[in-house]
Amino acid sequence: MNPITENAPLAPLTTLRIGGAAKQLWTVEGEDACVEAIRQLDHDGEPFFVLGGGSNVVIADEGFDGTALRLVYEGAEHQQRDDQSFAIDASAGDDWALLVDALVEAGLSGVECLAGIPGLVGATPIQNVGAYGQEVATTIEAVRVYNRATQQVEEMTAAQCGFAYRSSALKGNADLIVLAVRFLLERSSLSAPIAYRELAEKLGVEVGDRAEAEAARSAVLELRRAKGMLLDEHDRDTWSAGSFFTNPILSGAEFEQLEQRVREHCGDGAQAPRFDAAGGMVKSSAAWLIEQAGFSRGEQRGQVALSSKHTLALTNLGAASAAELLAFAHEIAARVDELFAVQLRPEPALIGLEW
Numbered sequence: 001m002n003p004i005t006e007n008a009p010l011a012p013l014t015t016l017r018i019g020g021a022a023k024q025l026w027t028v029e030g031e032d033a034c035v036e037a038i039r040q041l042d043h044d045g046e047p048f049f050v051l052g053g054g055s056n057v058v059i060a061d062e063g064f065d066g067t068a069l070r071l072v073y074e075g076a077e078h079q080q081r082d083d084q085s086f087a088i089d090a091s092a093g094d095d096w097a098l099l100v101d102a103l104v105e106a107g108l109s110g111v112e113c114l115a116g117i118p119g120l121v122g123a124t125p126i127q128n129v130g131a132y133g134q135e136v137a138t139t140i141e142a143v144r145v146y147n148r149a150t151q152q153v154e155e156m157t158a159a160q161c162g163f164a165y166r167s168s169a170l171k172g173n174a175d176l177i178v179l180a181v182r183f184l185l186e187r188s189s190l191s192a193p194i195a196y197r198e199l200a201e202k203l204g205v206e207v208g209d210r211a212e213a214e215a216a217r218s219a220v221l222e223l224r225r226a227k228g229m230l231l232d233e234h235d236r237d238t239w240s241a242g243s244f245f246t247n248p249i250l251s252g253a254e255f256e257q258l259e260q261r262v263r264e265h266c267g268d269g270a271q272a273p274r275f276d277a278a279g280g281m282v283k284s285s286a287a288w289l290i291e292q293a294g295f296s297r298g299e300q301r302g303q304v305a306l307s308s309k310h311t312l313a314l315t316n317l318g319a320a321s322a323a324e325l326l327a328f329a330h331e332i333a334a335r336v337d338e339l340f341a342v343q344l345r346p347e348p349a350l351i352g353l354e355w
C-alpha cells in the first residue's frame, strides 16, 4: 500500500519552494508499487504527475487538482559488460548527484561533468540533462518506462528516446513514466574528453583532452557552487529551478538575423555567442541575451530575483509566488524578443501553469 497524504503542500518538495498543494500525494516505494499506483490512478481517471526531486518544476500557486506521485525507491546495480565497460541499472528514485559521485569513485567514466545536478535518475532522460559539455544521452543505453497507452512496462532504446538539447521524446509525453535507466560507462579513471572551455582551463588541459575523472568532478562542483548551481539551502541563489530558460537553437538564417539585431542594439563590435548544434543549427546563449537586454544579476521584482551569480536562474527570495516568478520571466522573454527577435522558452515543467 502506498502512503497517501491528502491536501499535500508541494512547495517544500521543490527547490524553488513555490506552489500550492496537491489534492493527494502518493509516495511509492519500488517499481511494482509504482506501476500499480499508475494503473490505479488511470483506472480512477485521476489526473497525476510524477514529482521527482522537484528541481525542474514550477507549481501553480493554486496547486494541482490531482495526485502528485513521488517515487522514492532506490537501487543501482552494476554489471560488467566487457573489459572496457559496465552497465549500470539505476532506479528512477535514485539521487542523481549521489549516483555520479559513486560511479566516479568506482572508476567509471562518462558522467563526471554532470556531478551536482539535483534531482532523481528518473528525470535525467526527460530533458537529457547536461552541463559542462556533457549530456546524459551519451551514456544512456536504454530507459525502462511504464507506457500508459499500452499499459505495459517497455524498454526504450536511446534512439527511441529521441534525445536532443534539453529535450527527448519523453518530455511532455504524459504516457511515458520512467521506472529505471541503464547507463553504459567506460571503465577508466579518466574523464570523457573535456568539451567545455571554462572547465578545460580550470583543469589545465586542452578542449578535447581527458583529465582525471575525479579532478573533473571536483572542478565541476567548484564551478557550479560559484554560479549558485549547487543546491545549498543557505545560498538563496540556489532556491531556483536551475536555468530558467533553455539556450535558443536557431537556423542559420535566424542566427544571421540575430547578429544583425545585436549589431544594431549593442554596437558593431558585439557578437552573439555561437555554438554548433545538431542538424546544422546554431545554439546561442540565453544568459548573454538576457544581459544584453538590460537585466542584471541580482535584479529583483518583488520576491523574485535573478541569481546574484548567474542571470539564467530565477530565484525565490523567500516568499515568492509562481505568478510573480512567471511575470518576471515573461518580462525578460518579451524584452529579449523585442530587441533580438529570439523567443526564449522556459526549461522547467510548468504544473498547472501556461507559458
Ligand SMILES: Cc1cc2nc3c(=O)[nH]c(=O)nc-3n(C[C@H](O)[C@H](O)[C@H](O)COP(=O)(O)OP(=O)(O)OC[C@H]3O[C@@H](n4cnc5c(N)ncnc54)[C@H](O)[C@@H]3O)c2cc1C
Pocket: 015, 049, 050, 051, 052, 053, 054, 055, 056, 057, 071, 092, 117, 118, 119, 120, 121, 122, 123, 124, 126, 127, 128, 129, 130, 131, 176, 177, 178, 179, 228, 229, 230, 231, 238, 240, 241, 242, 243, 349
Ligand atoms: C540549482 C540547480 C541546478 C541545476 N542544474 C542543471 C544542469 O546543470 N543541467 C540540467 O540539465 N538541469 C539542471 N537543473 C534542473 C534539474 O536539476 C534537472 O532537470 C533534473 O533532472 C530534474 O530532476 P527532478 O527529479 O528534480 O525532476 P522534477 O523537477 O521532479 O521533474 C521534472 C519533470 O520531469 C518529470 N518527471 C520526473 N521524474 C519522472 C519520471 N520518473 N517519469 C516521468 N516523468 C518524470 C516531472 O513530472 C516534471 O515534468 C538544475 C536545477 C537546480 C535547482
